[in-house]
Amino acid sequence: xxxxxxxxxxxxxxxxxxQNLAAFDEAGVYTVNxxxxxxxxxxxxxxxxxxxxxxxxxAAVIExxxxxxxxxxxxxxxxxxTIQINTGGGCHLExxxxxxxxxxxxxxxxxxxxxxxxxxxVCTASHKLGERLRIVVLSATxxxxxxxxxxPMFQKTNALIMNKADLLPYTDFDVDRMEEDAxxxxxxxxxxxxxxxxxxxxxxxxxxxxxxxxxxxASR
Ligand code: MG
Ligand code: ZN
Numbered sequence: 001x002x003x004x005x006x007x008x009x010x011x012x013x014x015x016x017x018x019q020n021l022a023a024f025d026e027a028g029v030y031t032v033n034x035x036x037x038x039x040x041x042x043x044x045x046x047x048x049x050x051x052x053x054x055x056x057x058x059a060a061v062i063e064x065x066x067x068x069x070x071x072x073x074x075x076x077x078x079x080x081x082t083i084q085i086n087t088g089g090g091c092h093l094e095x096x097x098x099x100x101x102x103x104x105x106x107x108x109x110x111x112x113x114x115x116x117x118x119x120x121x122v123c124t125a126s127h128k129l130g131e132r133l134r135i136v137v138l139s140a141t142x143x144x145x146x147x148x149x150x151x152p153m154f155q156k157t158n159a160l161i162m163n164k165a166d167l168l169p170y171t172d173f174d175v176d177r178m179e180e181d182a183x184x185x186x187x188x189x190x191x192x193x194x195x196x197x198x199x200x201x202x203x204x205x206x207x208x209x210x211x212x213x214x215x216x217x218a219s220r
Pocket of ligand 1: 042043071
C-alpha cells in the first residue's frame with residue numbers, strides 16, 4: 001500500500017515536471033538540475049562557473065534549501081536573477097515548487113537556468129523538476145564509494161563533477177575506482193575533475209554546458 005502511494009506521488013510529480021519542461025522549451029531556457037550532498041560544493045561551483053559563462057549565456061538560478069537564503073544571497077551577487085525556494089525542512093525539490101518559482105524569473109530574457117537542489121543523494125534523484133540536464137557534484141572529501149552506495153543518483157545524471165580535486169592528496173579517494181563505478185552504472189556519463197576553490201577544470205565544464213545548450217537549441 002505504501003509503495004502504491006509513493007508511486008502515485010512520483011507520477012503526479014513527473015506530470016508537473018513535463019509541464020515545466022514544456023514551459024522552459026517554449027521560453028528557450030535550457031534547465032540544469034544541480035545535485036549532490038550538503039557541502040559537496042554546488043554553490044561554489046555555480047559561482048566559479050559564472051566567471052566562465054557570463055558573456056556566453058543569460059543565466060538564472062533557483063536555489064533550493066531547507067531554510068535560510070544564504071546560498072541565494074551568494075548567487076545574487078553574480079548578477080544572475082535568483083529565486084529562493086525554502087522547502088521548510090523538506091529534503092528535496094519537487095516539480096510544483098519549480099513551477100511556482102519560475103513565475104518569478106525573467107524566463108523571456110534568460111536562456112540557461114540552474115536549479116540547485118537540496119543537498120541530498122537519495123530522493124532528489126527520483127524527483128524530476130523539468131530539467132534537460134542533470135549534474136551531480138561529488139567532492140573528494142566524501143569518498144569514492146558514494147557512487148556505488150547511491151546508484152540511482154549516478155545512473156540518472158548526465159555528468160559527474162568530481163570537486164575539491166585540490167584536496168585529493170590528503171584523502172584516500174580513488175579516482176579510478178570512482179570512474180569505473182560511475183561508467184558501470186552509466187556508460188554515457190561525462191566525468192569532470194575540478195576544484196571550485198582554485199578554478200581547476202571549471203572552463204571545461206563551462207564549455208561542455210554551453211555546447212549542450214547549443215545542441216539542444218539547434219534541435220528544437
Ligand atoms: Mg549550496
Ligand atoms: Zn526528500
